[in-house]
Amino acid sequence: MIRTVRQFRSFSRPVQLLVINQFTINLGFYMLIPYLAAHLSDGLGLATWLVGLILGIRNFSQQGMFLIGGTLADRLGYKPLIVAGCLLRTAGFALLGVVDSVPALVLASAATGFAGALFNPAVRAYLSHDSGDRRVEAFALFNVFYQAGILLGPLVGMVLTGVAFQLTCFVSAAVFAALTILQARALPQRKAQRTDSAADTKQSVLADWRTAFSNGSFVMFSVAMIGSYVLSFQVYLALPLEARRLAGEGLPGTATVAALFAVSGILAIAGQVRITAWCKRRWEPGRCLMVGLLLMSAAFLPPLITAGSPSAAESLSPAEILLRAIPLLLSAALLALGQVIVFPFEMETIVTLAGNRLVATYYGLYNTVCGVGIMAGNLLTGSALDIARSSGFAMLPWLGMAVIGLCCAAGISTLERTSRLSAVPQPAQG
Numbered sequence: 001m002i003r004t005v006r007q008f009r010s011f012s013r014p015v016q017l018l019v020i021n022q023f024t025i026n027l028g029f030y031m032l033i034p035y036l037a038a039h040l041s042d043g044l045g046l047a048t049w050l051v052g053l054i055l056g057i058r059n060f061s062q063q064g065m066f067l068i069g070g071t072l073a074d075r076l077g078y079k080p081l082i083v084a085g086c087l088l089r090t091a092g093f094a095l096l097g098v099v100d101s102v103p104a105l106v107l108a109s110a111a112t113g114f115a116g117a118l119f120n121p122a123v124r125a126y127l128s129h130d131s132g133d134r135r136v137e138a139f140a141l142f143n144v145f146y147q148a149g150i151l152l153g154p155l156v157g158m159v160l161t162g163v164a165f166q167l168t169c170f171v172s173a174a175v176f177a178a179l180t181i182l183q184a185r186a187l188p189q190r191k192a193q194r195t196d197s198a199a200d201t202k203q204s205v206l207a208d209w210r211t212a213f214s215n216g217s218f219v220m221f222s223v224a225m226i227g228s229y230v231l232s233f234q235v236y237l238a239l240p241l242e243a244r245r246l247a248g249e250g251l252p253g254t255a256t257v258a259a260l261f262a263v264s265g266i267l268a269i270a271g272q273v274r275i276t277a278w279c280k281r282r283w284e285p286g287r288c289l290m291v292g293l294l295l296m297s298a299a300f301l302p303p304l305i306t307a308g309s310p311s312a313a314e315s316l317s318p319a320e321i322l323l324r325a326i327p328l329l330l331s332a333a334l335l336a337l338g339q340v341i342v343f344p345f346e347m348e349t350i351v352t353l354a355g356n357r358l359v360a361t362y363y364g365l366y367n368t369v370c371g372v373g374i375m376a377g378n379l380l381t382g383s384a385l386d387i388a389r390s391s392g393f394a395m396l397p398w399l400g401m402a403v404i405g406l407c408c409a410a411g412i413s414t415l416e417r418t419s420r421l422s423a424v425p426q427p428a429q430g
Helices: 002-010 013-030 033-043 048-063 066-076 078-096 102-163 165-186 205-213 216-235 238-247 251-282 285-298 318-353 359-391 396-417
Strands: none
Touching: 002 013, 002 102, 002 251, 013 033, 013 078, 013 102, 013 165, 033 048, 033 102, 033 165, 048 102, 048 359, 066 078, 066 102, 066 205, 066 359, 078 102, 078 165, 102 165, 102 251, 102 318, 102 359, 205 359, 216 238, 216 251, 216 285, 216 318, 216 359, 216 396, 238 251, 238 318, 238 359, 238 396, 251 285, 251 318, 285 318, 285 396, 318 359, 359 396
16 A cells, blocks of 8 residues: 555656546445435336336446547547536436436436546546556556545445435535536646647548547457456446355345455455556566456356355355355456456557557547447346356356456457557548
């Protein structure tokens, strides 16, 4: 932790402000979102398909609009998009606390999602711009604050939601309102770097998109990394479902799921800076990505130990629950370690492949591609879990996810071997 503090102090004030802002963004977001589905279904009595629709619209309005947000950031500057995103999320979260009609809930949910599409690419591009040749270290520090917000947010939300969900909405909105004011006043303006020629700086949005889409190395890298996001998301899907199956419903299952998140968050917070520095000294970015992806693949082997175990009975003792949970906790730890290794070098590689031009657009396109992959991956994962239950082949989803990780690592290995991870594209004309 002392090393993290030293690294934080070594960066410029804008970088320090950006990582603190990201902690606060995640704090405000995760104090509310984990409890939104229960509010919609239990509090407002909406049908399950409506709850899924509202949450799906929130996800699509973020993941599907990242490219728009990144393009706007490159054209208008990073600060306006960060401020606008925080302001829009303030309005969206406040609206969730006062409305109960489906159209209004859809509008509020879409607003909170689109807000993320506005500020996420801008924040990453701004951080890349101001950290210069220390991008890897800056993104490692960024992930420490990012994970700390994820870890603390649900705990704060649990306390607030215990009083009233509306209170959670208003406190979260107040957090984003404070962020809006702080960033409007304290964050310096930064203009995106585009191309070297004056003529190219006036090219159209479609030309900007063509530049990114025609960058073969970047597109292949984005596709190769989709699987890593599918695997990362299993800490929200497959691992919690398996934890509740093995530990039981009620307090044992909830405590096991909480332990999975705690292991993941604490490892990232405590080890990110040190692990990134260790990897950077020894390997090139491509090799770091491969090692991280192989660890993420290996993370889905421990659950094979208990995959065939029967579902928990009510008579399980705490010791039996712990014994059943150990493979899942090991899985969460390996998955988190892989993510810790991958994230800073992944962000650095995107900038490298973008040629340090139109960086927010590239981040936006990358997140859009991976967002589509997550939706498809979750559908396949859910189907695999259902098939595993009906067929009795309980190992199927875990073996499948391990194979996905191996395929990602093989894809990155191929790109590195062919020098695709260091290619700097030439700007498209027109």
